[in-house]
Amino acid sequence: MEYEIVDTEHAFLPNWQAAMPAARMVLRAAAQGGAGADVSIRWCRLRAGESITVILPALLARNGKTVILADEPGDALILEALSAGAAGCCNTHAAPEVLQQVAAVVGNGGLWVGQNLLQQLIGRTARILSNQNPASAKAALPDTLSEREKQVAAMVASGASNKEIANRLSIAERTVKAHLTAIFDKTGTRDRLQLSLKINGLKL
Known part of the structure; x- marks a missing residue:
């Protein structure tokens, strides 16, 4: 599967590197503007204080499934992300093994809601x-x-x-x-x- 990580800056975190070494980094402004190729899973970082409803719509309009990487995850945020159309939501700093599990579930058509x-x-x-x-x-x-x-x-x-x-x-x-x-x-x-x-x- 092909992965794209969307963030406000090119900050490829170590856990992302370990889980998805071939993933492409794309600045959010470019991704929301339609730049970048279609991918299997698009991972979008949601920084503290940001709104899902502002970030998601433009990304969901493109091919591929979107997973939210939340700096401040929680049950309410996960439900909000799924309601808005995301295929999953997990901690930005989740262990590489967890990110790989998320990818497997979402890649097979499932939704990742967290244990x-x-x-x-x-x-x-x-x-x-x-x-x-x-x-x-x-x-x-x-x-x-x-x-x-x-x-x-x-x-x-x-x-x-x-x-x-x-x-x-x-x-x-x-x-x-x-x-x-x-x-x-x-x-x-x-x-x-x-x-x-x-x-x-x-x-x-």
Whole structure:
């Protein structure tokens, strides 16, 4: 994939360099004016005090998906970015591994909302579905899952994080991740949110 990083100055941060060494830097004024080639993902830095609604429209008019790199990230800002049309929002100074995860999710057609907000959304979705249709919320897990995989899947569907699952089951987080990989494959789901919706009885 081709990446373009948009900022008010040519400041290629070390974490960007490590995650996207071939990315092009483009000044925001030029990018908003239509300069630069079309790319797979356009990363736009949102500095402290700046408004998403002022920055995004011109960038969204071009081909490629836009991810906001926020100097002051937060759940409200992430939701605002997604509502405005961005494909994701993360911390400007996120570790290279996180930026690569964002790129993978967005590049495959997903939205990046961040782990904290994702857990909140899953938990709220599970509670809403359970209240609306208690019977479907208790739908049986697929028989193809092992007993441990069923435990992990049920906890994910209730909004538990990998760390919480690991603590409750007295296993390592890497073991939880391994179980999740198998669960996604066996249930035909792509991520935690899809899995939660499926287990809680909502058709995808």
